[in-house]
Amino acid sequence: MVERVKTGIPGFDEILNGGIPKRNVVLLSGGPGTGKTIMASQFLWNGLQMGEPGVYVALEEHPVQVRVNMKQFGWDVKQYEQQGVFAVVDAFTGGIGEAAKREKYVVKDPTDVGELVDVLRTALKDVNAMRVVIDSVSTLYLTKPSVARSVIMSLKKVLSGTGTTSILVSQVSVTERGFGGPGVEHAADGIVRLDLDEVDGELIRSVIVWKMRGTSHSLKRHPFEITDKGIVIYPDKVVKTRGVVG
Numbered sequence: 001m002v003e004r005v006k007t008g009i010p011g012f013d014e015i016l017n018g019g020i021p022k023r024n025v026v027l028l029s030g031g032p033g034t035g036k037t038i039m040a041s042q043f044l045w046n047g048l049q050m051g052e053p054g055v056y057v058a059l060e061e062h063p064v065q066v067r068v069n070m071k072q073f074g075w076d077v078k079q080y081e082q083q084g085v086f087a088v089v090d091a092f093t094g095g096i097g098e099a100a101k102r103e104k105y106v107v108k109d110p111t112d113v114g115e116l117v118d119v120l121r122t123a124l125k126d127v128n129a130m131r132v133v134i135d136s137v138s139t140l141y142l143t144k145p146s147v148a149r150s151v152i153m154s155l156k157k158v159l160s161g162t163g164t165t166s167i168l169v170s171q172v173s174v175t176e177r178g179f180g181g182p183g184v185e186h187a188a189d190g191i192v193r194l195d196l197d198e199v200d201g202e203l204i205r206s207v208i209v210w211k212m213r214g215t216s217h218s219l220k221r222h223p224f225e226i227t228d229k230g231i232v233i234y235p236d237k238v239v240k241t242r243g244v245v246g
């Protein structure tokens with residue numbers, strides 16, 4: 001039987017038939033404001049509650065902001081950082097600024113994937129990470145799409161070498177049907193896509209598991225909500241092209 005990592009996100013483990021197969025590198029893809037960062041943070045926080053250490057690689061936001069954002073959902077990671085079971089890798093500031101000086105894991109040149117991999121490897125080892133989030137991988141190849149696959153493969157090597165299960169956040173534009181480009185999509189073990197669609201004058205959130213190596217899973221598009229406790233997916237409901245059918 002395949003070993004699984006429970007996301008603990010209400011409804012998500014159900015549509016994954018029990019959770020993400022261990023060691024999978026999952027691309028979490030979606031347009032702006034679809035809930036990628038919240039879902040990825042919730043995955044890490046739930047891991048901490050289950051005694052599974054984690055690492056958050058911040059490429060899009062200041063590490064201080066990452067902690068503030070998580071706290072808004074009641075996910076205060078401070079004590080876990082102090083205990084050494086959670087780490088934020090700062091791949092955002094380049095070490096510039098007063099707040100950045102207090103960060104333990106800093107990537108001096110965030111465009112240098114080699115340096116990022118080295119700092120990540122240290123953080124993974126220090127906290128004995130079982131879960132990792134990279135938010136977002138798109139930042140690493142935005143200006144050079146041709147290197148996307150090699151970037152993902154370098155990350156995959158360090159991640160699978162340590163036995164972690166990971167979520168790589170992938171940003172796509174509102175109109176894009178794909179998940180972040182062919183190199184990335186084929187290299188990932190799983191693809192989960194979040195969407196935000198206007199239906200009858202209202203934005204509807206939905207999630208679909210496009211692929212997940214090592215398991216069967218729901219092939220349906222399920223509605224979800226963002227609450228003040230995080231994401232809640234409705235596994236018994238399906239979103240059709242227009243409107244929600246219960």
Ligand SMILES: Nc1ncnc2c1ncn2[C@@H]1O[C@H](COP(=O)(O)OP(=O)(O)OP(=O)(O)O)[C@@H](O)[C@H]1O
Pocket residue numbers: 030031032033034035036037038039171226227228
């Ligand atoms: N407490 C909350 N309750 C309900 N919805 C919220 C709450 N906080 C944030 N949201 C919703 O979540 C959205 C942001 O989610 P998130 O930051 O995860 O998006 P994202 O997919 O990472 O976007 P981007 O790629 O633009 O960074 C907001 O636009 C808002 O609609």
